[in-house]
Amino acid sequence: MRLIYEIKAEKERRRSNHKDELGVRIQNLGNYSNPTADEAVLDVMLEGAINGLNSAEDALSDPALVQEFKRREYVIVMMADEYASFKRHLHALSVKEQELIIxxxxxxxxxxTLAEEAGVSVPVVRRKASHIHCELISYMENYFIEKL
Structure with a gap:
C-alpha cells in the first residue's frame, strides 16, 4: 500500500537526520539496532493504524505528519467504502445489465462488439449503458448523501 511506503520513507528520512556527515548512524551507548525487527514492528503498527486498530500517533511522532497521514488514511477508507458500495450495487443489477456494463x-x-453479440444496433447499446450508468451514479449519490 502506498501510504505505508510513504510513512516508511518519512520515518527513514527522519532517522537519517540523526546520521553524521559521513552517513554513519550515531549509536547511543547500550542501544543496539535490529533493522529487521524494527521494520517488522513498523509494518504491524502501520497496518494496524491504517485498519483502525491503533492510532497513527504510534507510527509517527510529528503532529503535522500525523494529521497529514490521518487525512490520507481517511481518504483511503472513504475510497474503499465507495468502491465496496459501487461493487454491491453493480452486482445487484440484473444479469443482462451486468453482461452489458461490466x-x-x-x-x-x-x-x-456488445451490439453485435446482442443483435441490436449500437445506439440501443449506448442508451442501455447510459441508463445503467445514470442509475449507478444516482445510487452512489443517494448512498453518500445519506452517509453525510
Missing amino acids: PLLKQKKDYY
Missing part, C-alpha cells in the same frame, strides 16, 4: 467498465468490449 465489460464496458473493464474495457474488455466496446459498444460495437
Whole structure:
C-alpha cells in the first residue's frame, strides 16, 4: 500500500537526520539496532493504524505528519467504502445489465462488439449503458448523501 511506503520513507528520512556527515548512524551507548525487527514492528503498527486498530500517533511522532497521514488514511477508507458500495450495487443489477456494463467498465468490449453479440444496433447499446450508468451514479449519490 502506498501510504505505508510513504510513512516508511518519512520515518527513514527522519532517522537519517540523526546520521553524521559521513552517513554513519550515531549509536547511543547500550542501544543496539535490529533493522529487521524494527521494520517488522513498523509494518504491524502501520497496518494496524491504517485498519483502525491503533492510532497513527504510534507510527509517527510529528503532529503535522500525523494529521497529514490521518487525512490520507481517511481518504483511503472513504475510497474503499465507495468502491465496496459501487461493487454491491453493480452486482445487484440484473444479469443482462451486468453482461452489458461490466465489460464496458473493464474495457474488455466496446459498444460495437456488445451490439453485435446482442443483435441490436449500437445506439440501443449506448442508451442501455447510459441508463445503467445514470442509475449507478444516482445510487452512489443517494448512498453518500445519506452517509453525510
